[in-house]
Amino acid sequence: MTRLVLSIFSVLIFSPIVASAQAAGCPAPLPVSLAVTSELSSTVPSASLGFFAEMHNSGTELISDATLAVEVLQRDTGTIVSRFLVPQPVSVFPDTTGKVGFVWKVPLDINSGEYAVTVTFVPKGGSRAEAFAHVYPTASRTVTVSGGGAVPASVSSIAVNGSVYSPDTVARVAKAGNVTAVAVASNDISGPYIGTLVWRLYAPDATFSDSPVDTQEQSVGLHPEQSAKIQYNLPALTLGSYYLEGQLINEHVTSYFDILLAREDGAFAWTNCIPHDTLPESSPGNTTLLISVIALIIAIGVVWEVVKQRRT
Structure with a gap:
């Protein structure tokens, strides 16, 4: 007993x-905490909304040449409607707080609702894949958009080699053979949609200063209430893993999605460290x-x- x-x-x-x-x-976290504030908590389409990112370095060493990556996500749908980098590089001295301002230009064609404006502190040499997966220090500010119309089109689902792909996961594919990504674009309004889907393929550890290893643009034309599959075939390249970014864009609105592709085990190990809940408790x-x-x-x-x- x-x-x-x-x-x-x-x-x-x-x-x-x-x-x-x-x-x-998981890698040791950066000794940086973030807070995001804005001039207003609500806005309208086509407006320019100002924000401040406040950064505190609790470490004992200077952090220099970092980048602030901004991503805007519609809370109801999970659609990423904007991505951009704050133009100036960021440096924060030990035990010091710094503040940087930036502006989000609200798209013309955007749904009414709540949007999370998320800022990520990306260290020098940090990868764009990890930045947009929010592996680095991150903070958000919720903004309400009113008076918006219906978004003309968006990507409703993604598949890799016939299997449904979920964000922030690794699509494991065979070491040899074709790799095909398919995005389903849906037009949910009563009028036609004409736009472009841009595919950008990067090395797995590509930084914001690195160019894509492959870029493809495909025209997208949708009748009202119509959906279409847009296909990307991975070129015959030598790397064992890739970060694939998709951007559906037209004159007034855009949306983004990401796919992590791996032909080998152990790629993108940092996906196990993604903070799915950032609340302190x-x-x-x-x-x-x-x-x-x-x-x-x-x-x-x-x-x-x-x-x-x-x-x-």
């Missing part, structure tokens, strides 16, 4: 510790501590019950 109790105790106590150790395999460290405390209480209860039974 004692051996059983000890086994239960060990499983309950050490399982969270093992899980925490596995998470510790839901951080991995606090969660592990909470699980450990609960496990300890349960283990003590089990031991107490066994002791009582043996006494009787």
Whole structure:
């Protein structure tokens, strides 16, 4: 009985510790915290809305030549409607706070609703794939757009070699053979849509200063309430993995999506470190501590019950 109790105790106590150790395999986070503020909390299509990104370096070394990457996402649909870089490079001295301003030009054709304006602090040499997956320090500001119309078209689904692709995952493909990505563009308005889908293929660790290894543009014409499949065939290149960015664009609106492609195991290992919940009370460290405390209480209860039974 004692051996059983000890086994239960060990499983309950050490399982969270093992899980925490596995998470510790992720790269050490940058000693940078961000906060994003804006002049207004609501806006309208075609307006220019000003923001400030405040950065605090809690480390002991200068962080120089970093980049602020901005991404705007519609909360209801998950559609990324804007991406851009703040023009000036960023440097933050140790134990110092800096502030940088930027402007989001709201598209003309945009849905009414809430949008998350997310700023990511990208260190010098950081990859664009990790930046737009929000692996680096990130902060968001919610803005409400009113008076908007319906977005003419958007990408409703993505597939790689016939399998549905989910964001921030790695599409594992064979080491040899063709690789095909398909984006389904849907026109949900009563008028026609004419635009372009731009595919940009990058090396897996490409930075913002690196050029794509391949670029393709395909015209997209959709009748009202029509959908169409737009296909991209991976060229015969030598790398074992790639970052593929898609941009559906016309005169007034654009949207983005990403695909991580790998012909080998272990590519894009950082996807295991993506923070899916940035709320402080839901951080991995606090969660592990909470699980450990609960496990300890349960283990003590089990031991107490066994002791009582043996006494009787």
